[in-house]
Amino acid sequence: MNFDFNDEQYMFRDTVRDTLAAQFPIDLFRDSGEPVALEGPLWAQLAELGLFGLMVPEDQGGLGLGMVDFALIAEEFGAALVPLTVTDTIAASLILAKYAAAARAENLEKLASGELRVAFAAYEKNGGYDPSQFSTSLGADGSLSGRKLLVAGADRADMLLVVANDAAGEPGLYAVDAKGAGVVATREATLDITGDYHAVSFANAAAERIGGPDAGEFSLDLLATIAALGLAGIGGRMLDTTVAYVKERSQFGQPIGAFQAIKHRCADMAVDVNTARSGGYFAAWAMASADRAERQWAVSMGKAKANRMAVHVMRESLQLHGGMGYTWEMALHFPYRRGRHLEILYGTTEYHNERVLQGTMAQLAAG
Amino acid sequence: MDFNDSKEEQAFRDEVRAWLASALPQGWGKTVFEPEDEDERAHFRIDWERKLFEGGWSGISWPTKYGGRGATLVEQGIFAEECARAQAPEGINVIGRNLTATTLIHHGNEAQRERYLPKILAAQEMWCQGFSEPNAGSDLASARCRAEPDGDDFIVNGQKIWTSFAQYSQWCILLARTDQHAPKHKGLSFFLVDMKSPGITIRPLTQISGEKEFNETFFEDVRVPKENLVGELNDGWRIAMTTLAYERGAEDALARQIRFKQELDLLIEKAQEVELGARRAIDDPAIRQRLAQSIVDLELMRMNCLREFSKAIKGETPGPESSLMKLYWSHVAQDMADMAMEVLGPETLLMQEDPDTIARGRFPMAFMQSRAFTIYSGTSEIQRNIIAERVLGLPK
Ligand SMILES: Cc1cc2nc3c(=O)[nH]c(=O)nc-3n(C[C@H](O)[C@H](O)[C@H](O)COP(=O)(O)OP(=O)(O)OC[C@H]3O[C@@H](n4cnc5c(N)ncnc54)[C@H](O)[C@@H]3O)c2cc1C
Numbered sequence: 001m002n003f004d005f006n007d008e009q010y011m012f013r014d015t016v017r018d019t020l021a022a023q024f025p026i027d028l029f030r031d032s033g034e035p036v037a038l039e040g041p042l043w044a045q046l047a048e049l050g051l052f053g054l055m056v057p058e059d060q061g062g063l064g065l066g067m068v069d070f071a072l073i074a075e076e077f078g079a080a081l082v083p084l085t086v087t088d089t090i091a092a093s094l095i096l097a098k099y100a101a102a103a104r105a106e107n108l109e110k111l112a113s114g115e116l117r118v119a120f121a122a123y124e125k126n127g128g129y130d131p132s133q134f135s136t137s138l139g140a141d142g143s144l145s146g147r148k149l150l151v152a153g154a155d156r157a158d159m160l161l162v163v164a165n166d167a168a169g170e171p172g173l174y175a176v177d178a179k180g181a182g183v184v185a186t187r188e189a190t191l192d193i194t195g196d197y198h199a200v201s202f203a204n205a206a207a208e209r210i211g212g213p214d215a216g217e218f219s220l221d222l223l224a225t226i227a228a229l230g231l232a233g234i235g236g237r238m239l240d241t242t243v244a245y246v247k248e249r250s251q252f253g254q255p256i257g258a259f260q261a262i263k264h265r266c267a268d269m270a271v272d273v274n275t276a277r278s279g280g281y282f283a284a285w286a287m288a289s290a291d292r293a294e295r296q297w298a299v300s301m302g303k304a305k306a307n308r309m310a311v312h313v314m315r316e317s318l319q320l321h322g323g324m325g326y327t328w329e330m331a332l333h334f335p336y337r338r339g340r341h342l343e344i345l346y347g348t349t350e351y352h353n354e355r356v357l358q359g360t361m362a363q364l365a366a367g
Numbered sequence: 368m369d370f371n372d373s374k375e376e377q378a379f380r381d382e383v384r385a386w387l388a389s390a391l392p393q394g395w396g397k398t399v400f401e402p403e404d405e406d407e408r409a410h411f412r413i414d415w416e417r418k419l420f421e422g423g424w425s426g427i428s429w430p431t432k433y434g435g436r437g438a439t440l441v442e443q444g445i446f447a448e449e450c451a452r453a454q455a456p457e458g459i460n461v462i463g464r465n466l467t468a469t470t471l472i473h474h475g476n477e478a479q480r481e482r483y484l485p486k487i488l489a490a491q492e493m494w495c496q497g498f499s500e501p502n503a504g505s506d507l508a509s510a511r512c513r514a515e516p517d518g519d520d521f522i523v524n525g526q527k528i529w530t531s532f533a534q535y536s537q538w539c540i541l542l543a544r545t546d547q548h549a550p551k552h553k554g555l556s557f558f559l560v561d562m563k564s565p566g567i568t569i570r571p572l573t574q575i576s577g578e579k580e581f582n583e584t585f586f587e588d589v590r591v592p593k594e595n596l597v598g599e600l601n602d603g604w605r606i607a608m609t610t611l612a613y614e615r616g617a618e619d620a621l622a623r624q625i626r627f628k629q630e631l632d633l634l635i636e637k638a639q640e641v642e643l644g645a646r647r648a649i650d651d652p653a654i655r656q657r658l659a660q661s662i663v664d665l666e667l668m669r670m671n672c673l674r675e676f677s678k679a680i681k682g683e684t685p686g687p688e689s690s691l692m693k694l695y696w697s698h699v700a701q702d703m704a705d706m707a708m709e710v711l712g713p714e715t716l717l718m719q720e721d722p723d724t725i726a727r728g729r730f731p732m733a734f735m736q737s738r739a740f741t742i743y744s745g746t747s748e749i750q751r752n753i754i755a756e757r758v759l760g761l762p763k
Binding site (some may be wrong): 301 | 751752
């Protein structure tokens with residue numbers, strides 16, 4: 001057993017952190033207004049660092065690393081509000097390598113070099129969080145129909161990975177050509193304005209099966225894990241920003257950070273961020289190494305905690321900035337918006353809590 | 368990062384498991400429990416610690432030269448997990464093992480380590496902690512209990528309070544003032560005091576739970592040999608900070624986590640048995656949410672501890688960050704104890720002696736006991752001050 005990252009993992013994280021701080025400061029969102037325009041230059045930078053090939057096997061041009069290696073980077077991505085098109089594409093490399101390595105060799109090579117963009121099309125209107133309740137499905141001819149919400153960068157994606165039920169009602173994961181016939185993406189108006197999201201309708205679109213129920217579930221767990229890590233990053237960033245602000249801002253003749261009411265709230269934020277990191281790292285490990293039951297249990301714990309932490313930390317962060325916190329200019333709302341997006345899209349606390357309880361009860365019953 | 372056992376770790380785990388199975392009485396945790404009388408229970412726990420020592424399970428991560436196994440905190444963690452699985456009794460010499468020994472390893476001299484550590488491991492000597500005073504609780508540095516040099520001894524006069532387990536202890540780690548004129552943090556020293564010394568009086572205090580674990584301890588012209596001073600004269604505050612960092616740190620928290628998890632497992636089991644009218648407690652969606660939240664909170668308490676272990680294995684000594692551990696666990700455990708009262712219906716209010724009690728009155732008792740979590744080892748307010756000022760760097 002070993003509960004820490006190794007030196008290389010920390011070094012890689014630092015490189016990514018430095019690159020993002022220099023190339024992708026949060027002010028860009030405020031100053032540019034259109035997130036899509038920011039994505040291109042960033043994409044090239046990340047490709048140069050080899051990040052898209054992080055989890056692609058070495059013989060297909062990648063670094064051959066795994067989810068634990070990606071954990072600290074996913075946290076940085078969260079903190080910097082890197083578009084979800086990036087994390088979706090990196091997640092896709094793991095899914096394709098795991099479920100369809102042979103058939104997808106060419107795709108993996110393109111993924112590794114950053115030439116292929118993938119978007120996950122998972123959640124639906126009136127669909128909730130449980131994939132067995134999704135209505136997007138395959139017809140008898142194997143073509144896919146339905147409508148998905150909140151698909152990141154769907155208009156620029158090359159491939160869509162769609163969670164859908166087959167003709168027998170069994171959930172699975174399907175690859176659809178994003179530019180193919182019967183696929184229409186429409187930009188949505190969303191709370192999160194640090195990225196672009198689309199409703200995608202499929203009308204008898206050609207679909208290729210990547211895997212059955214396990215692939216669908218694994219994909220959603222993977223996205224939830226990346227979201228949990230992203231939330232830990234956002235929480236950590238908002239804590240740091242807040243601590244810096246309360247040291248600087250003076251009222252009543254002293255820095256507001258010298259008031260105990262404020263100190264104590266910062267301390268509670270720090271405890272929460274620390275624990276959400278523990279949960280995110282454990283989930284990342286479970287994605288890489290645990291069996292299905294433990295994986296679901298661990299991922300849901302990590303996501304449930306990340307959700308509660310983020311709601312708490314983001315609320316406190318805004319509050320402790322006073323009127324400045326409420327200004328567009330201060331830009332705190334960008335991580336706040338992204339945070340709520342990650343919190344709610346990839347499973348609410350209540351949804352994940354229920355999965356945790358079921359997992360624990362199964363463990364107890366097994367003795 | 369790997370949460371799975373290596374081959375060696377698995378072998379170690381198997382060995383622990385087999386030993387526990389042979390050392391615990393038949394039916395342990397099912398039909399056979401700890402003694403109900405508080406005093407008998409304390410002695411039962413001392414005996415259990417001796418059994419652990421005889422089995423070679425004391426001081427797993429301690430250096431071999433003081434009688435330990437010389438393994439790491441990972442093995443320590445595995446051992447704790449297996450004890451939990453077997454519902455093994457708690458030890459009682461926590462202050463000896465986790466506070467005195469760790470402090471002596473950092474700040475004691477070799478003679479002190481050789482004299483005291485093996486006896487702590489063997490559970491031959493129990494320890495108590497004489498830090499708090501009636502007028503020095505959160506403001507511990509204002510302690511007034513005095514130690515004045517006299518020949519080869521110091522003479523101690525003053526009063527300590529809330530001294531847990533003083534009645535069972537052979538020794539006490541004592542914080543006493545040795546310079547009346549220096550600033551309050553600069554005039555304290557750290558002593559090892561023999562509780563059999565003439566002039567010590569212990570008066571038990573009854574806790575809200577009805578138990579009498581802590582005491583008032585009076586020192587009247589108590590002679591303490593100079594060789595029992597730890598570190599330098601007037602350097603006691605710094606040394607006490609090491610003690611407190613361990614008291615608040617991951618090793619202590621992991622051992623507790625395991626107890627809390629047993630309690631939560633028990634609650635989940637009972638929630639499947641108890642009916643709240645038309646449905647079982649476990650079938651109520653609101654209750655399910657609350658149980659789940661405690662599961663998440665407690666499992667992540669373990670993850671927090673394990674992450675700290677890795678830092679310790681890398682050689683970092685615990686500092687103010689240990690307040691993050693303590694503040695977190697004390698609140699999640701308290702929340703869980705509150706929640707447990709609200710899950711099983713009116714029967715929850717029945718104590719152990721009552722024929723209709725659930726789980727031998729464990730939940731109302733744990734509820735009362737859990738009130739102390741946010742007070743001892745430094746209150747939550749003090750932990751927050753420490754985190755804000757010493758971890759986050761906010762102005763004093
Ligand atoms: C079950 C139990 C066992 C114990 N065992 C031991 C033991 O073995 N040895 C030992 O030495 N001690 C022991 N203690 C004592 C414990 O460490 C003290 O009770 C604790 O440090 C608080 O001190 P106090 O009781 O004097 O409370 P006070 O310091 O009077 O605090 C009262 C309230 O004021 C708040 N407060 C105080 N100062 C501040 C501040 N600066 N900012 C904000 N709020 C503040 C506190 O948080 C608390 O809420 C034990 C206590 C308990 C409950």
